[in-house]
Amino acid sequence: MIREERLFQLFRDLCLINSPPLQERDCVLFVRNLLESKGLSVWEDNASQKINGNANNLYAKLPANQAGIPGIFFSAHFDTVEPTEGLVIEERDGVFYSNGKTILGADDKGGMAPILEAVFAIQESDIPHGDIFLVLTCAEEIGLKGAYASDFKDVNVSYGFVFDTGPPVGSFVSRVGTHDRFTARVIGKPAHAGKDPEKGINSIQIASVGIAAMKLGRIDEETTANIGTIRGGTATNVVPAETVMTGEARSFDKEKLRLQIEHMVTCLEKAAQDGSAIAEIDVERAYEGYEHDKNSKVVQVALQAARRLGWNYDLRSTLGGSDANVFNSRGIPTVVCGTGMEEIHTHQEHISKTDLVNSARLAIEIVKVSSEIR
Numbered sequence: 557m558i559r560e561e562r563l564f565q566l567f568r569d570l571c572l573i574n575s576p577p578l579q580e581r582d583c584v585l586f587v588r589n590l591l592e593s594k595g596l597s598v599w600e601d602n603a604s605q606k607i608n609g610n611a612n613n614l615y616a617k618l619p620a621n622q623a624g625i626p627g628i629f630f631s632a633h634f635d636t637v638e639p640t641e642g643l644v645i646e647e648r649d650g651v652f653y654s655n656g657k658t659i660l661g662a663d664d665k666g667g668m669a670p671i672l673e674a675v676f677a678i679q680e681s682d683i684p685h686g687d688i689f690l691v692l693t694c695a696e697e698i699g700l701k702g703a704y705a706s707d708f709k710d711v712n713v714s715y716g717f718v719f720d721t722g723p724p725v726g727s728f729v730s731r732v733g734t735h736d737r738f739t740a741r742v743i744g745k746p747a748h749a750g751k752d753p754e755k756g757i758n759s760i761q762i763a764s765v766g767i768a769a770m771k772l773g774r775i776d777e778e779t780t781a782n783i784g785t786i787r788g789g790t791a792t793n794v795v796p797a798e799t800v801m802t803g804e805a806r807s808f809d810k811e812k813l814r815l816q817i818e819h820m821v822t823c824l825e826k827a828a829q830d831g832s833a834i835a836e837i838d839v840e841r842a843y844e845g846y847e848h849d850k851n852s853k854v855v856q857v858a859l860q861a862a863r864r865l866g867w868n869y870d871l872r873s874t875l876g877g878s879d880a881n882v883f884n885s886r887g888i889p890t891v892v893c894g895t896g897m898e899e900i901h902t903h904q905e906h907i908s909k910t911d912l913v914n915s916a917r918l919a920i921e922i923v924k925v926s927s928e929i930r
Contacts, residue, residue, distance in 0.1 A: 557677045558916050560909070566590075567652065567669035567912055571661040574641040577698040578609035580634040587634075587672070587692060591616045594676060596690075603705035607695055613706050616690040618675055625686030625927045626714035628857075630675070630919055631879055631890075632668035633696035633720065636661040637901045653906045662897040662907040667719030668692065670895070670912055674919035683920070684927045689713055693879055696720075700843060703882035715854035715889040717922060718880040722897055725914040726867025728858045729892035733778070733875040734845035736817050737804040740824050742766070742788075743834040746797035756795025757833050760788045763799040766827035766835075770820050779807035780875060781816050806875040808845060843881035854889040857929055861921035865914070869894075893918065 575583040584600070591598045597619070600612035611634065620627070636659060644655040654660045671690065678685060689711050693702035721729055742763045747756030763786060772781050781804070788799030803820060807813035821837050828835035848855050850871065862868070872894075883890040896911020 563673040570665040576639045577635040577695045580611035580694045584611045601707040606705040607701045611694045614692040618688040620686040622684040627687035629689035629716035630671040631691040631718045633664045633693045651908045660905040663900040666897040666907040670915035673916045703879035726862040727869040727894040730871040731847040731873040733808040735806045735842040738839040741836040742799045747795040759799040762831040766824035769823040781805040843877045844885045846884040861925045
């Protein structure tokens, strides 16, 4: 049923299209033309206007061939964490790599190619199915922006599956923590560092005092925290008047998350007050967490599909987000499916042909099971 060489070539073709966040238009057009050539109904939203990019989210529908079967969707994202311009793909022992000078782009083209091939294989078969939708997003890697801008008004589904996490294929993420992030500006006072340093207020020093007071890293088994960037100052001979930093915290427990963010903010505010500076801090919710009961329909469909293919893994939990966080927050039950992408976001990123095929097999089996569990 699966045409393996078609799948491998599709993966290569997708990877060779440079598609960093907000610059995915060429990849969207390639996939749109492919889907339309297969006779699927295809459309876009207006995400580009909302997120200031050059590409929209792409949707496609394979209509049901049997009444009474619930609609489902498969999802993956077009963008990669850094440009793949100049990518040279190498195959070694049945595994795709880059030549080490760029990333490969298996995150998430290693999720996209298999779900596309699965839909084509189903279309060419007599497998009974309800409406099958593809929801292919942009700008996932920079804060799920495409998903937040997505429009599901024409996507009538009962649940969905995002192919966008690491191995093993046949495992599923059913529990994800909540993530908050913040930007803080510490405002001091400039002065000549050699002539009048006592007239200045060193914003870098004050920010450092605040950071040093924070509990960071692994807070407990459910909570993490981090300061990710810090920048300030203009020259070595000027007392730095402004320092900007970004940070985050994540937790499976929202109360723990609230307390951790409150702690980090308090540390900065106290350091600023003690140093006669000002701290301006903006906190925002990056995404809401979710947890699906093992007996929920979306989880049962996923688990039964995997077991039929010989896989029986425990459900996974993670503090890393995906488009599934957005879809779940909108009331559309969604789980994340493990794919074969390994060492993602590095120049050593790779994915095996076997895992590409198995991901497509899993998507097809999900369709089969969903036709039975109504």
